[in-house]
């Protein structure tokens with residue numbers, strides 16, 4: 001066991017966020033240790049279930065990495081190009097296109113490529129290392145402890161520890177009590193999700209169920225209470241199909257419908273519900289054909305830094321609150337975390353204040369609209385299928401819906417529609433609630449536009465964010481059926 005500082009930077013977890021953080025910190029000349037519990041051929045595997053994910057990512061997020069790191073991705077890791085993502089209403093009569101060009105990834109291949117970048121940049125990679133928690137000294141993070149080869153107890157110390165352990169992180173959860181980074185999150189902000197990768201035969205053409213050129217999202221609170229189902233095309237005759245649910249919404253839905261469904265039975269029903277995918281066989285390359293895991297769907301941690309500590313990706317609950325897309329923010333935050341760790345070390349200040357610029361950089365690159373989007377998610381979870389059908393048909397244009405998924409707030413046409421609806425349409429309260437939501441999104445976007453420039457102003461900022469979110473949670477309760 002060591003007591004001095006072994007490394008400049010320790011990156012815990014070599015998933016998407018971790019491998020990129022190690023790459024950028026090492027490229028900036030820092031002495032980096034990248035640790036993960038997986039053996040190298042399984043780099044980026046999240047759990048014993050595999051690399052559980054829908055694997056859809058926006059082209060803009062891939063471009064962010066390509067441009068910043070001057071690298072080029074291609075086949076096989078970018079498995080299939082898609083034109084965009086369609087969100088389809090429960091009655092399949094309305095669809096909104098959003099997100100633009102993107103890809104479905106071959107995740108094991110993509111993760112292997114990112115690890116190569118980290119190694120080429122000079123990071124020391126140690127696999128089969130199970131992190132068990134942070135080392136805390138004088139109320140700051142000074143290293144990590146864990147089991148090498150999963151047996152021998154070891155400690156490593158560094159000027160900065162970057163937590164990229166994903167949603168089950170044992171570092172963030174074991175930080176000292178502090179105002180900057182919360183140790184726990186609300187279970188209602190987590191989606192239980194699962195998916196299959198299948199080979200299939202196409203029974204007939206129906207773009208509502210399978211679209212070779214687009215990712216499909218099925219909003220349907222009976223099939224996927226408090227979440228959605230997805231059918232994402234992969235290369236050849238393969239598809240990634242799965243769904244996510246909010247636990248509370250599932251319980252309410254089961255009780256009201258007299259059912260006892262769980263995540264797995266819902267996934268299996270969803271596959272059967274799809275008339276286009278026939279003769280499905282699990283495509284089990286890398287033993288990755290079937291798996292369940294969790295996704296956080298709230299705003300990222302209000303601060304991503306603490307003394308000696310930074311977080312990136314799912315450990316900081318970064319996935320998009322509406323789409324649950326976490327690949328993009330994991331890639332972006334990984335790049336920025338490594339760069340900022342290196343800068344703070346050069347400045348000889350790895351305290352919260354010294355690491356603060358990372359908060360500002362992530363806020364600007366991605367995070368400044370997620371709190372508003374969380375409000376929209378809370379609202380969506382309060383709508384049953386009837387209102388979803390009606391609302392998607394009447395409340396919003398495709399452009400407005402697409403804006404909302406980017407956290408933008410459509411204003412004027414909504415106001416005019418409100419007047420129209422007041423003239424006698426149904427579901428006035430759902431619509432006026434949507435107008436309330438737009439107002440809250442605007443408020444939170446403005447709050448994040450003035451993200452605190454230093455830790456001193458942070459407590460007031462956090463109080464404002466939390467009180468707005470709590471107000472929305474109080475107003476909109478899950479109500480799936």
Ligand SMILES: Cc1cc2nc3c(=O)[nH]c(=O)nc-3n(C[C@H](O)[C@H](O)[C@H](O)COP(=O)(O)OP(=O)(O)OC[C@H]3O[C@@H](n4cnc5c(N)ncnc54)[C@H](O)[C@@H]3O)c2cc1C
Pocket residue numbers: 012013014015016017018035036037038043044045046047052053054055056057129130131132164165166167168169170193194195242292293294295312313314315319324325326327328330
């Ligand atoms: C079913 C499902 C579908 C999804 N679909 C999509 C989608 O289509 N598009 C999208 O953008 N996002 C999707 N997501 C979210 C996305 O997969 C995550 O946001 C993304 O993987 C986050 O990357 P990460 O690097 O932060 O963490 P992870 O990918 O979780 O990587 C964490 C790494 O840390 C390692 N690790 C964890 N604990 C320890 C420990 N104690 N010691 C050592 N190593 C450890 C893990 O083995 C892993 O290598 C989905 C998630 C799920 C579960």
